[in-house]
Amino acid sequence: MKISVSATAVTTPRKVRAVSIWLVAKWIAAFLVALIAILPIWWMINVVFSVPGEPVSINPRLYPTSLGDGWAKISMVLTETEYFRAYLISLLYALLTITGVLIFGSMAAFEFALFEFPGKRTFFAIVMLSLMVPTAVTIIPTYLLTAQLGWLNTMQGLVVPGLSSAFGLFLLVQFMRSIPRDMIEAARLDGAGHFQIYWHVVIPLSKNALITLAILTFIQTWGNYMWPLIISSDPQMYTVGQVVGLFNSPLSHHTVDIVMTANLLAAIPPLVFFLIFQRKIVEGVAMSGTKG
Amino acid sequence: MTFLEIASISKSFGPVNVLKDVNLSIKEGEFVVFVGPSGCGKSTLLRMITGLETPTSGEIKIDGEVMNEVEPADRGTAMVFQSYALYPHMSVFGNISFGLRMAHRAKAFIRQRVESAASILRLESLMERKPGQLSGGQKQRVAIGRAIVREPKVFLFDEPLSNLDAELRVQMRTELIDLHKRLKTTMIYVTHDQVEAMTLADKMVVMNGGHIQQAGHPLTLYDDPDNRFVAGFVGSPRINFLPVSVKAVGGDTIGLSLEGSDRLTKLAFDGLDTDSDEMELGLRPQHLRILKDDEQALEQELLLEGDVVFVEQLGDVTYVHVDVSETSRIIVRADRKTYSGQSRIRAAADLSYAMLFGPDGARLRSRSLPTQ
Numbered sequence: 001m002k003i004s005v006s007a008t009a010v011t012t013p014r015k016v017r018a019v020s021i022w023l024v025a026k027w028i029a030a031f032l033v034a035l036i037a038i039l040p041i042w043w044m045i046n047v048v049f050s051v052p053g054e055p056v057s058i059n060p061r062l063y064p065t066s067l068g069d070g071w072a073k074i075s076m077v078l079t080e081t082e083y084f085r086a087y088l089i090s091l092l093y094a095l096l097t098i099t100g101v102l103i104f105g106s107m108a109a110f111e112f113a114l115f116e117f118p119g120k121r122t123f124f125a126i127v128m129l130s131l132m133v134p135t136a137v138t139i140i141p142t143y144l145l146t147a148q149l150g151w152l153n154t155m156q157g158l159v160v161p162g163l164s165s166a167f168g169l170f171l172l173v174q175f176m177r178s179i180p181r182d183m184i185e186a187a188r189l190d191g192a193g194h195f196q197i198y199w200h201v202v203i204p205l206s207k208n209a210l211i212t213l214a215i216l217t218f219i220q221t222w223g224n225y226m227w228p229l230i231i232s233s234d235p236q237m238y239t240v241g242q243v244v245g246l247f248n249s250p251l252s253h254h255t256v257d258i259v260m261t262a263n264l265l266a267a268i269p270p271l272v273f274f275l276i277f278q279r280k281i282v283e284g285v286a287m288s289g290t291k292g
Numbered sequence: 293m294t295f296l297e298i299a300s301i302s303k304s305f306g307p308v309n310v311l312k313d314v315n316l317s318i319k320e321g322e323f324v325v326f327v328g329p330s331g332c333g334k335s336t337l338l339r340m341i342t343g344l345e346t347p348t349s350g351e352i353k354i355d356g357e358v359m360n361e362v363e364p365a366d367r368g369t370a371m372v373f374q375s376y377a378l379y380p381h382m383s384v385f386g387n388i389s390f391g392l393r394m395a396h397r398a399k400a401f402i403r404q405r406v407e408s409a410a411s412i413l414r415l416e417s418l419m420e421r422k423p424g425q426l427s428g429g430q431k432q433r434v435a436i437g438r439a440i441v442r443e444p445k446v447f448l449f450d451e452p453l454s455n456l457d458a459e460l461r462v463q464m465r466t467e468l469i470d471l472h473k474r475l476k477t478t479m480i481y482v483t484h485d486q487v488e489a490m491t492l493a494d495k496m497v498v499m500n501g502g503h504i505q506q507a508g509h510p511l512t513l514y515d516d517p518d519n520r521f522v523a524g525f526v527g528s529p530r531i532n533f534l535p536v537s538v539k540a541v542g543g544d545t546i547g548l549s550l551e552g553s554d555r556l557t558k559l560a561f562d563g564l565d566t567d568s569d570e571m572e573l574g575l576r577p578q579h580l581r582i583l584k585d586d587e588q589a590l591e592q593e594l595l596l597e598g599d600v601v602f603v604e605q606l607g608d609v610t611y612v613h614v615d616v617s618e619t620s621r622i623i624v625r626a627d628r629k630t631y632s633g634q635s636r637i638r639a640a641a642d643l644s645y646a647m648l649f650g651p652d653g654a655r656l657r658s659r660s661l662p663t664q
């Protein structure tokens with residue numbers, strides 16, 4: 001009896017120590033990764049919300065000191081430059097793209113996932129093949145086509161080419177394939193027409209996949225730099241990305257504070273979005289990765 | 293008076309011929325059960341009646357009207373699926389009212405119809421629940437409710453109880469019989485379970501290999517099967533089949549002997565008409581009796597002898613499984629008095645209930661016996 005008790009008494013703390021070292025190591029690693037990710041954002045906030053020049057002086061500060069200066073810079077950027085217009089354009093660009101991708105993607109996925117029609121496999125294979133072609137290859141033909149339509153420097157030129165999302169179709173088809181065939185047939189027997197089945201049964205059941213696709217589309221559109229750059233040479237049509245590019249350019253006459261303000265404002269929407277939808281985004285990435 | 297008529301229906305999926313020239317007529321208000329092994333085409337036939345599948349050839353008529361080209365929703369049929377197929381994002385009310393809402397019926401009308409269906413099915417207190425919050429039996433009732441509100445001319449059920457546990461299944465069976473009594477609507481019910489079929493059916497349709505093997509009242513099929521398949525499918529435990537050879541044909545009797553035995557037993561049979569002498573005898577387990585040690589089989593009885601391989605003791609009855617030859621195993625119905633643990637038994641069979649099957653599996657019927 002005594003021996004066994006002392007034996008456990010010896011082993012238990014050892015076990016605890018082993019576990020806690022491992023745990024501490026994990027925490028340190030996680031902390032370092034978080035630090036690396038957060039530091040640039042924190043630096044932006046620090047530079048914006050302080051007296052101009054202070055954070056980069058001989059005696060730098062790692063925390064914001066002046067809220068007033070920050071607001072002043074932000075209102076300056078929004079009112080005295082083209083920034084606010086670009087903001088609205090980016091927002092419209094993102095919203096229209098999301099709406100379009102959801103409508104076209106869900107309708108096409110509905111047919112591909114749940115019905116038979118001649119040539120279905122071939123069409124789907126073609127769409128999936130386009131997933132493998134890098135954007136760099138298609139961007140020039142797409143530009144030429146858009147230019148021929150006379151859509152340079154227009155909102156439709158910005159939005160329409162992005163509506164055919166092979167990735168979105170793929171994601172939705174994978175999801176809708178899991179809807180039981182019985183359910184579609186039950187709806188048909190209940191007298192629901194083709195569109196009613198789509199609207200009353202399949203769309204509500206695909207809500208999660210649609211939200212995921214909307215989020216991923218938002219992140220992609222907001223961060224899209226190349227296509228707006230190519231399609232709109234007119235500053236009236238600049239998106240946030242392009243305007244921030246102007247601020248950042250070597251010939252820019254703005255000070256570091258102002259440039260940082262522009263950057264911070266551009267980063268806020270995706271950050272807020274990410275904080276709200278963090279779980280969905282992770283799920284979405286997992287879904288598109290594992291279900292294929 | 294035929295209400296639903298299936299006339300020479302065939303169905304192929306590509307090269308696979310699933311149903312071959314199926315003919316069936318169903319009277320109004322009948323409870324019809326399609327029964328057969330898995331994959332024999334029961335669901336396919338049901339789906340063609342409701343219009344989810346198109347026949348390759350043949351005609352389906354409901355109430356005198358050819359239905360082949362009519363949309364599923366307009367045929368006056370309602371179907372309950374094995375998986376229930378409830379819409380998970382809608383409440384019970386939403387599920388039951390879905391068809392009426394799609395048809396843009398008035399709100400008050402919908403409410404009244406749904407409430408009356410709910411009261412028949414005792415679902416009133418569950419109207420706001422989602423399917424995910426219901427038990428299997430409740431889901432089943434919602435699925436039936438969805439069918440009832442459409443006030444169909446024909447209800448179709450595709451193995452609706454197979455996802456329920458045994459106890460609930462028995463309870464739902466009685467509820468279905470009750471429902472049929474109240475609504476008096478024609479019901480067609482598919483199952484692979486012959487016990488379920490026998491308890492529910494006014495008319496039992498046994499299917500196999502894309503053909504209807506026999507249709508009729510369950511007890512008719514039990515007492516007087518048309519072929520070996522129906523004899524083997526209907527009845528639990530299964531009928532025993534014994535290979536026999538015809539040794540003598542008299543005026544109204546024939547002399548049979550078991551394979552590998554010289555003992556000749558007479559069977560009343562008039563007009564045996566077959567080329568082959570090798571036949572099979574069908575004997576239900578209750579028509580065999582175990583002989584005591586010193587007891588002899590009567591002259592008109594068939595004598596069977598063999599090793600006991602397995603015993604099912606169910607209290608009131610005992611089923612003794614016996615190997616009577618290398619290839620034949622039979623089941624004898626006994627009880628605790630007549631069977632007390634012997635490892636080898638002798639049994640005598642009363643041949644007045646025996647059935648004879650030809651080499652092709654068809655039933656050979658005596659001319660003088662009444663046939664149905």
Ligand SMILES: Nc1ncnc2c1ncn2[C@@H]1O[C@H](COP(=O)(O)OP(=O)(O)O)[C@@H](O)[C@H]1O
Pocket residue numbers: 305308310328329330331332333334335336337
């Ligand atoms: N849509 C289909 N395509 C190809 N074969 C099918 C299809 N539906 C059913 N079958 C085949 O038809 C046969 C009968 O199926 P089914 O009617 O579902 O049988 P049961 O309901 O009696 O179990 C099966 O062999 C099945 O594989």
Ligand SMILES: [Mg+2]
Pocket residue numbers: 334335336450451
């Ligand atoms: Mg089936």
